Amino acid sequence: MSVAISIDNVIKRFGKDTIINGLSLDVRPGEFFTLLGPSGCGKTTLLRMIIGFNTIEGGEIKIDGKVINDIPTNKRNMGMVFQNYAIFPHMSVRDNVAFGLKNRKIPQAQIESQVDDILKVVKIDHLKKRMPTKLSGGQQQRVALARAIVIHPEVLLMDEPLSNLDAKLRVEMRNAIKRIQQQVGITTLYVTHDQEEALAVSDRIAVMNGGVIQQIDTPKNIYQRPSNLFVSTFIGLSNIMDGTIDLSDGCTWVRIGDYTVAMDNLNDTVFHDQPVKVSVRPEEFIISRDSQEGIPAIVRSSVFLGVTTHYFVETEDGREMEVIQNSDIWDIIPDHTPVRLGVQPAKINVFNQEGTESLIVRRAHA
Missing domain, CATH: 2.40.50.140 (Nucleic acid-binding proteins)
Known part of the structure; x- marks a missing residue:
């Protein structure tokens, strides 16, 4: 069952610098929600606060109504897809995808079944024995996506996942990510600076600048009726x-x-x-x-x-x-x-x- 994400008046400081000051937004269950903005606007900082990589100096983050501010990262039941894929080069595709399940002490037969199922969803089941060095950028990104969602996380977080791909492959992968997200039905928070990418994949978009949300709306409304000149x-x-x-x-x-x-x-x-x-x-x-x-x-x-x-x-x-x-x-x-x-x-x-x-x-x- 999909969950909601509630971010209420959160604050993030690095030393004396306040990066995010009282930001609030709500992500609906099963929604593909994108944080969009220029480099340095605070979107990745917010994503890292949600997964627990960054501390929270004020406000609350809730998953399905439960405050997670003080819950350790490994207890938050979230999947993360990074810009650089972060897959293990010494492990096969199958072992990379199985890594999170093994850490959770899932029985081996169940691991094999779940890995096979998710590799079919992301359409790389024919590559399960291959090593990462033998994969294209798009295939590596599919491995990273499969590894993030095979553990059945409550929330999927994606940080600039397509920025290292060439233009044609970015289009192919953004369509695949949207299809997979709809198929799995997981609440997804996606970070990008690419406007076309955000318009193509999102149910709703939050446009950020300087740590402040400028507008939250559907792609169509943001394009046709922007709230300000920025x-x-x-x-x-x-x-x-x-x-x-x-x-x-x-x-x-x-x-x-x-x-x-x-x-x-x-x-x-x-x-x-x-x-x-x-x-x-x-x-x-x-x-x-x-x-x-x-x-x-x-x-x-x-x-x-x-x-x-x-x-x-x-x-x-x-x-x-x-x-x-x-x-x-x-x-x-x-x-x-x-x-x-x-x-x-x-x-x-x-x-x-x-x-x-x-x-x-x-x-x-x-």
């Missing part, structure tokens, strides 16, 4: 422009230079002439050579990628932006062509001038 620019690509709120004629507008956009989803805190930051994903622009409406720009270069074409444009104020359009709909626009960039009001994001707060009202379908 999340908007860290997750995927965003073009950021200065704008102004215009409350006139009974309507709410966002003015970007001479271009105005009617908005019906801004909250009631906005005021006339309020300076704002406008965030537009590259694929959310509408680029046109013919329209007189939109932000004036010049195409500086383009990259044709088959299904899509990426345009790199420069606006009149010298701002460089990226625009992505479907190649089968839009003709390729030559370099140095004047264009207009329109936006889709329902898709753009608007933040206060400091970028700390979204001014968009979240709707059920958004």
Whole structure:
């Protein structure tokens, strides 16, 4: 049965430096939950607090309602997959996977049965007699994953498990990890700095920066409705422009230079002439050579990628932006062509001038 993880107001200090100061989050039973953020943001520190490698200076960590702060690491019944695999080079695949079961004094016949079962789940049962030096990076990672989950832990923790793999193998392994996690049904906490990886595998994501959670949400909501400018620019690509709120004629507008956009989803805190930051994903622009409406720009270069074409444009104020359009709909626009960039009001994001707060009202379908 899957368990919940509750992290309540935890604090972590190293000497005089406070790395995490009062962080709280809840992971649901059976959930694939990802901690995402840049290097040094505290995500691995938090993971190490959960498994017991790091002390906890304040707050509580609970597994299924039980406080584990003072429980030794080897008594926490957790599986861990490390960035460097940490498999034993002198042991075969089978012996690596059986290691945790032997430490728990499981009968030999039961060990063999459980090892065989988990090797089939991770699809390396044909390699059980092979030594680690004869395995590819992806196969070694599957061994590490099998070893972590064969002991039937309550929680699976994964720290940058794909960072040592090449790009193609990372995609293959992230799909395998998600499939295996769903098949086993274990509550999983996953750490990565790779935004695409987090979007691909997670049920929910906590975006961290400087030891502080910026947003917890589904991958779709984090991408489409970031809570602040940091999340908007860290997750995927965003073009950021200065704008102004215009409350006139009974309507709410966002003015970007001479271009105005009617908005019906801004909250009631906005005021006339309020300076704002406008965030537009590259694929959310509408680029046109013919329209007189939109932000004036010049195409500086383009990259044709088959299904899509990426345009790199420069606006009149010298701002460089990226625009992505479907190649089968839009003709390729030559370099140095004047264009207009329109936006889709329902898709753009608007933040206060400091970028700390979204001014968009979240709707059920958004």
